[in-house]
Amino acid sequence: MSALATLPRALAPFMAFAQALRAAGFAVAPEQASTLIAAVGLLGPTSLMDIRRAAHATLGPAPERRDEFDALFDEVFLGRTLTAEAFGEPEDMPAAYDAGELEMLLDANEEDPSGADASVAERLFDRRFEADENEALRAFARALPSALPRRRSRRMASGQGRLADPRRAFREMMRKDGEITHLPRRIRRPTQRRVLFLVDVSGSMKAGTDGALRLAHALVQAAERVEVFTLGTRLTRVTRALHHRNRDQALALASGLVADWDGGTRLGEALQVFLSVPRFASFARGALVVVLSDGLERGGPEALSAAMQRLNGLAWSVLWLTPLAADRSFRAETGALKAILPMIDRLGNGANPQAIAVEVLGFAKGQRAPSRVLA
């Protein structure tokens, strides 16, 4: 490395590359840049491919951003300016979109990289959220941590259980000259179950999506392990955007990400896409799944029904909230809702944030009995 350090001219492209990566939103620590230089020194390098491989190994770009990374590499080391090709999604399936680290950098007027196929029939446009403080949401956030379902984890904590706690027993002995007067006990600490919130943002849900995302923000802020996705003509993960503490900022970020506001409904297909990405499907495993949708599905209910069957198999419990249930005379009559009724644990009212909050809290507290009040 010392030989290289005396050659600042040779090092310049590496520094420029690190800068370019940082500008594009890749997290490159200074230490990683020096590791790259050491790695290149180790490999010879005999060709540019060696440098590229060393860069892959030491900087570790996420696989879905590999093309972007390579384009930057070419730009810096070859002086070539190439735009990363947009990924073509299969035409008949809704696109899955997980912006990952990228989403924090998305500009409101920047074009969505997967928007190439948008022309088909999707009506894509942004919509501003109205900032509206809501006391009910604050109450919801306060009540949430104690209400959400828990399961026993593998971690131990002291408490009145059946298991002896040898560590504390030993300390006790040390303190009392080798005598032990009582046996300390421990329990398996309970931990909160994951919550998966799937929000339908299609045209028929238009009136409720803003409120639903405000509620989702409260949920993400108040509880651990929450994942939020929007479903419409495509699937978008908005969890990271909602991690922003400031609600206005979070909702602005989220609304910039979701490109299919008020479009058509392909709920079944969007859910199938969700389940076919193993990383997403594992979010549902053992989780409390809350689906907010009116279940007005274009086309037959088969796709939706098949997807719900799998979701139900993965999830701990499925709560389906529909705004239509605000009406007391509501009955599940559409084909899609009827088809999924056996695969959900409760069909509830999702008319506004307050109603959703009441349903989630009530359900989480243990009204898990199959009392399908509305069915």
Add this chain to the structure above:
Amino acid sequence: MAVRRSILGIDGPEPLARSLRDAQYIADEGLATAAYLALALGKPLLLEGAPGVGKTEAAKALASVLGRDLVRLQCYEGIDASAAMYEWNFPRQMLAIRQAGDAYVNLYADEYLVARPMLQVLQAPRDRILLIDEIDRSDHEFEAFLLEFLSDFTISIPERGTIRAPERPVVILTSNRTRELHEALRRRCVYHWIGYPDPALEAQIVMMRASIVAQDTAYRVVAAVGKMRAQPLAKPPGVAETVEWAEAATLLNEQGVPWPRAFARAIGVVLKDQDDLAFIAPRLDAILMGTAA
């Protein structure tokens, strides 16, 4: 940064790839480069990829190339220091107190220390390599807790002080990427994403792993699996499944089942999900047909 150009005579990605091949593992250039850099720079190697692409196998092969024992730490949600690093043998300590009476006894001597995988490797880095398997299954607390170990290769035991490795141990982490790992962890490692191998490479792997499989069969299986991976399956078959399918179909064929039927009957070793089976069943003929050439 302690750079060692040559480790046990391995002085570049190509020699390492050749040694791995001798250990029955075919590594592409990207993996060989990443693994060599990890060894040379003394950094942990982080392997990510879909289940069944051979991440754990790579670690086993590397252990056999280096002639060291593989110590495997399987992660799970809630794994903690006492399962990963060390634990005091409390019952023995308590007995020692009772037996000692008024005499002095060192309760924190080695005999009361139970070494778990991380400490085991730290104690003998020349004889062991550490595999931290499926790190994505553990929780964020455990990931944070690994940071000290992965950057300095030290373990602090309050009663004993800091234990330091005489030399940097070889550490391999694998992840199925069911969740994103923290940047702090990623940047301490040399990273490689193992994708599905290209057909020619996969056929080589099949023939190496399953010696009874004929070359023609290997190519057909690889082509069929490639088509399956393009379908929207809940669990696309990994390399391990490809190898097993080729082996199973060959076995059936030896017992008199004719060729296309043998593949279809052994389908249970490739697809292990009822929905996937139901989805593929009507398309199976087309998938196998196209591979006849």
